[in-house]
Amino acid sequence: MFDGHDPFLVALSVAIAILGGYTGFSLTARIRDAAGVNRRVLLSGAAVFLAVGIWTMHFVGVMAAPIPADAVYLVLPTIVSFLICALVVGVSLFFVSIGEPSPRRIIPSAVLLGTGIASMHYVGIHGLAGQFGITHDPLMVLLSVAIAMLAAYGGLRIFLARQDGLRLAASAIAFGVAVSGMHYTAMLGMHFVPLTAEAHHHVAAGLAASQQVLSIVVAVLCFVVAAGFLLSLVPDPRRQAEAVADPAANMEPAIAEVAPSAAPEGPAVLPNSVRLMPAPLGGIGQPPRLAASRLPVEGANGTHFIDAGEVRSLRADAHYTRIHDGTRERMCPWSISEAEAQLDPSLFIRVHRSHIVAISHVCFVGKEGDGAIIELDGPAPHRVPVSRAKIAEVKARLGLVRRHA
Incomplete structure (x- = not known):
């Protein structure tokens, strides 16, 4: 299953995950110094950018895979996968942005973040519909979730150790590895199985989008993530003042x-x-x-x-x-x-x-x-x-x- 991926789209998916991670973590780094409404705005922005980075990386990775030509994307599971990701990421960032960093905060946050990445992936994958079924290797499922949690823990540890430019970049790279490693490990254990004639009537139905429509949506989100990354590099005018x-x-x-x-x-x-x-x-x-x-x-x-x-x-x-x-x-x-x-x-x-x-x-x-x-x-x-x-x-x-x- 892993053979046949488009290497350029694979590279793009990893880059998008890293850019989304950098933007989200740079916003998270400012939460401690903010108060009131500003804290909530920064937390929401960080959660959204991280979730968008994860979600966009996932679907760029899906487009890089050799999926069946007749596959379409069910809209409801696709949206639900993003909402799950945004909620779980927001909760994990909230835990690490309050109080002092400690294993009691970092470990549950990493577990939650890794679980959110995995949940988004598998819910989104099962939004694929067509004249086929999808099976997963249980061992690869467990391995993919473990990779997501361990890499998320490493990214949070690096980020919380010191929130300067170098550590921020390192934590973003670790975050990109967490998302990408989980995704491609899970794809390695995923298989498309042709449906028998008796099973055709069980094919999921509902509002669906073609691969061309999803490509447009993903392209727009790639632009949003890249724009957010560039804006995060702009110096803070209050510090200049x-x-x-x-x-x-x-x-x-x-x-x-x-x-x-x-x-x-x-x-x-x-x-x-x-x-x-x-x-x-x-x-x-x-x-x-x-x-x-x-x-x-x-x-x-x-x-x-x-x-x-x-x-x-x-x-x-x-x-x-x-x-x-x-x-x-x-x-x-x-x-x-x-x-x-x-x-x-x-x-x-x-x-x-x-x-x-x-x-x-x-x-x-x-x-x-x-x-x-x-x-x-x-x-x-x-x-x-x-x-x-x-x-x-x-x-x-x-x-x-x-x-x-």
């Missing part, structure tokens, strides 16, 4: 290991003390307000409080924030702006429009894309992005500014 706003941040951020106990240059930092903070503008004559020594977090049975010294980072989540204490994330009723106003600026620094970190808990800083990345210590270390406009300030607080004679 940040760079213009702070020309001093153009200096290349040095990669360095910072001891968790290392204190930044300047006045000594007392993590557990309560500090006086200047009164806001217009508040002349008012007593200075106290920096918050404890932060509220929501639990199943009410509101709890944790010491500010235990906080590693805060991440914007719509009108609220999520506080990471080095072990897990918990919901805080403050907005990111309110948290910045409440916290002691000598202990905390806003490194991104959506992130605040405790500077004394930084244990690693490195370059990532046109910004930087820092890692916070704790039983479950986690990384936080640094915008380009904040690199110089972060390096100064960590004592990494180069000194010249």
Whole structure:
């Protein structure tokens, strides 16, 4: 069955899967820094592009195969195969885009993603109708599903390890291998069986599309995937604006290991003390307000409080924030702006429009894309992005500014 495939269409199918993977993962990489409606839009866009890439790759691969000349495509199973794929991919991306990456999140997401790829394939294949039947080798079915899950796991691991350009490209290639490997392994175990005269009346009926019509649809979707890939390469205008706003941040951020106990240059930092903070503008004559020594977090049975010294980072989540204490994330009723106003600026620094970190808990800083990345210590270390406009300030607080004679 595998012999006789059109090599050019096979190559095109793999390329489409990789381009769709890159576009989807590049949108997923922005979800953590977005809030509210933007998160949902990015998640939906990522799921759609990944699903379109999978679905388009599948049908380009089908057109590359030597299928019977009288075959037509039933519209309902074909549409259902896409909807299954979009739903399963969306759920798996949701799991990996929230919280911190861990095996408990990545493994179920990879299993779900691999299952979605396989489900789409077999539902779509059985949308083929004609004077034939389709049989599958059970061993090849199991092998194809295993390939999809393992390659999906590898792609997610690469992507979540570090979301820069090189890792993003590697994860997209792994994703393309997951889809293509599953598809062509399944095709290798698929066989067309001519129907007997008695079985002709069992041929599936319904609204159908010819191979020419499907070719037009697939060509349009190939263009959509390629256009989405090219748009994903366009620089983010907000990052460019940040760079213009702070020309001093153009200096290349040095990669360095910072001891968790290392204190930044300047006045000594007392993590557990309560500090006086200047009164806001217009508040002349008012007593200075106290920096918050404890932060509220929501639990199943009410509101709890944790010491500010235990906080590693805060991440914007719509009108609220999520506080990471080095072990897990918990919901805080403050907005990111309110948290910045409440916290002691000598202990905390806003490194991104959506992130605040405790500077004394930084244990690693490195370059990532046109910004930087820092890692916070704790039983479950986690990384936080640094915008380009904040690199110089972060390096100064960590004592990494180069000194010249």
